[in-house]
Amino acid sequence: MSLSNRTVGVRHPRGYDRRVPMTFTPYLVLCAVHLLLLETGPDWSVTATKALLMPLLALGVVLAARRSALRVPWLLLLAIGLSWAGDVALSFPGMFVVGLGAFLLAHVAYITVFLRMPGRRSPGGRRRPPLWTLVYAAWFVGFVALLGPHTGGLLVPVALYGLVLGLMATFAASHGRIMAVGGALFVASDSVLGLGRFLPGYEFALHDVTVMATYLAAQLLISIGVLAALRASAPSSREPGRPVGATAP
Secondary structure (H helix, E strand, O other), X not given: OOOOHHHHXXXXXXXXXXXXHHHHHHHHHHHHHHHHHHHHOOHHHHHHHHHHHHHHHHHHHHHHHHHOOEOOOHHHHHHHHHHHHHHHHHOOOOOHHHHHHHHHHHHHHHHHHHHOOOOOEOOOXXXXXXXXXXXXXXXXXXXXXXXXXXXXXXXXXXXXXHHHHHHHHHXXXXXXXXHHHHHHHHHHHHHHHHHHHHOOOOXXXXXXXXXXXXXXXXXXXXXXXXXXXXXXXXXXXXXXXXXXXXXXX
C-alpha cells in the first residue's frame, strides 16, 4: 500500500518524480554494504565496493532520466565520473594530489551544471545570490586558517580545492533544499576528511564512516535535485519523439 505525499505530510520540490528514487536502490544497497565494510571488512573489500559506488549512482541517474522522459544529463554524469576517479585515486597511497585534482574537476563540472540550470530569482527577475554565500566564505577562511599550517607544500592545492568546493556548495544552494543540503554535506565530508589528514590527533571513532556517509548522501541528493530541477523546467507539452529537457546539462 503506497501513501501519497499529502498523507504523510512530505513536501517534495517542484519537478520531483516519486518513481525516480527507486532507480537508486542498487546504489543505496551498496552504500550500506560499503559503510559496514569500513568497520568490519578487509581492505580489499572496502576498495572494491568504493570503486563501484559512483558507477551505480551514474546508472541510477540514467535510469531516472529515462523513466522521467528526460534527456540524459551528461554534465552531471561527467561530475560523477570525475568523482569516481577521485574515489579510486584516494584508495591508494601516494595518490592524494591526483584524487584532489579529480574532485576539483568534479566540482567544476557540478558548478557548470548549476549555472546552466534556472536558479532562484528575485521578484524583479534578477538572479539573487543565496544567503549561504557568507556561510561558505566564512567556512573557507576557517578551513584554510586551520589546515594551512599543517599542509606543508600542499597549501596551494588544498586552498584552491577548498575555494572550488565552497563555490560548488554556494551554487547548489541556489537550486532548492535538496541540492543545498547535498552541497552542505559535501563540504562537511571534505572538512572531516581534511581535518583527519592534516590536523594532528584529530581522527575519532567512525571517522571514515562519517566521511563516506556524508559524501555518499551528498552525491545522491545533488543527483536527485538536478533531475527534479530539469523535470520542473521542462516544457509541459512535449513534441512527439522529443525527450523532455532536451537542453539539459
